Amino acid sequence: xxxVTQTPRHLVMGMTNKKSLKCEQHLGHNAMYWYKxxxxxxxxxxxxxxxxxxxxxxxxxxxxxxxxxNSSHLFLHLHTLQPEDSALYLCASSQDRGWQPxxxxxxxxxxxx
Amino acid sequence: QKEVEQxxxxxxxxxxxxxxxxxxxxxxGSQSFFWYRxxxxxxxxxxxxxxxxxxxxxxxxxxxxxxxxxxxSLLIRDSQPSDSATYLCAFxxxxxxxxxxxxxxxxxx
Numbered sequence: 001x002x003x004v005t006q007t008p009r010h011l012v013m014g015m016t017n018k019k020s021l022k023c024e025q026h027l028g029h030n031a032m033y034w035y036k037x038x039x040x041x042x043x044x045x046x047x048x049x050x051x052x053x054x055x056x057x058x059x060x061x062x063x064x065x066x067x068x069x070n071s072s073h074l075f076l077h078l079h080t081l082q083p084e085d086s087a088l089y090l091c092a093s094s095q096d097r098g099w100q101p102x103x104x105x106x107x108x109x110x111x112x113x
Numbered sequence: 114q115k116e117v118e119q120x121x122x123x124x125x126x127x128x129x130x131x132x133x134x135x136x137x138x139x140x141x142g143s144q145s146f147f148w149y150r151x152x153x154x155x156x157x158x159x160x161x162x163x164x165x166x167x168x169x170x171x172x173x174x175x176x177x178x179x180x181x182x183x184x185x186s187l188l189i190r191d192s193q194p195s196d197s198a199t200y201l202c203a204f205x206x207x208x209x210x211x212x213x214x215x216x217x218x219x220x221x222x
Contacts, residue, residue, distance in 0.1 A: 004156075042117065043157070043201070043212040056209070090156055100147055100203070100210050104156035 003027045006091050006105035014113050015081060021108045023074040023091030031097040032074045034066060037088040037107070049074060050097035078110075086112045116140070117213035119202055125219045132189040134216050136202030139183070145205035146178055146185045151215065152198045161187060192220045 004025045013019050025032065034046040048056035049068040063085075065077040074091055089108045092101035118137045126132045138146075145164055149157035163169045163176040163185065175188040185204075189196055199215040 040121070040214060042214050043203075045209050048209075058209070100145070100159065100162070100205065101157075102159055104158070106156050 003103045004091055004093055004105035006089075006108055008108055009106065010109045010111075012111045012113060013078070013081065015083075017081075018077070018079045020078065021076040021089055021091075021110075023076075023105055025072055025091075025093045025103065025105075027093060027103060029093035029095055029102070030071060031094045032068060032071075033092040033094075033101055034074070034076050035090040035092060035101075035104075037090055038086075043090070047076075048097060055097060081110075081112045083112050086110055116206065116211045117202055117204065119213035119216045121214060122217040123219045124216055125221060126192050128192060128194060128220055128222050130192050130220075132192045132196065132218055132220065134187040134189075134200050134202075134218065136185045136187075136213055137183055138185065138202075138204045138206070138211075140204060140206035140211070141180075141183065143204040143206045146176070147203045147210070148174075148176060148185075148187045149201040149203060149212075150198045151201060157201055189218075192218075194220050194222050196220050 007022045031050045036044045046060045047066045052068045067075040091105040094102045116139045148161040150160050151157045161176045163178045169176045173190045177186045197220050199217045201215045202213040
């Protein structure tokens with residue numbers, strides 16, 4: 001039990017589909033993150049939310065749209081993705097934004113056809 | 114120049130040996146350094162943090178930091194097969210955590 005739960009674990013979608021990734025944490029943390037992990041590349045920070053406000057958008061294409069309705073939930077809405085977007089998408093949380101990510105979810109393995 | 118340099122490995126060590134994982138980083142001003150362990154198909158797990166020059170020990174793990182050389186390492190004593198994983202080095206830089214690509218460690222029985 002990592003404390004951070006992501007669904008779905010695997011997702012295959014076409015380039016014209018719309019889907020959403022979900023992340024949930026019940027650790028009482030105030031900061032949540034989306035990371036992208038591609039083969040042979042470092043973890044890339046995509047978005048940071050602190051107390052439900054987006055505090056960082058790391059030059060991510062607009063086909064990725066995050067949403068944080070409350071401090072326990074984080075979504076990543078996907079639309080018109082490209083094959084190079086196939087990767088492992090990891091959600092993480094930390095007590096506050098100034099801390100390093102303390103707990104990661106197991107990720108969603110995304111494949112774009 | 115990559116922000117964090119790690120040898121991708123695999124680094125193979127026999128059970129009971131000391132595994133030494135190394136990392137260099139680009140930001141001279143960074144004050145915080147971290148090691149994460151990631152098992153295959155699993156998420157990264159924070160295992161060590163170090164903020165001052167020198168050594169920091171936690172059980173079988175020792176993190177070593179040399180800011181002058183921009184070098185951080187992780188030593189695993191008495192390596193076990195269960196230590197086989199990818200180890201990610203990260204530092205607090207450019208207002209975010211910057212990760213390396215990781216070193217794959219294989220501990221053989």
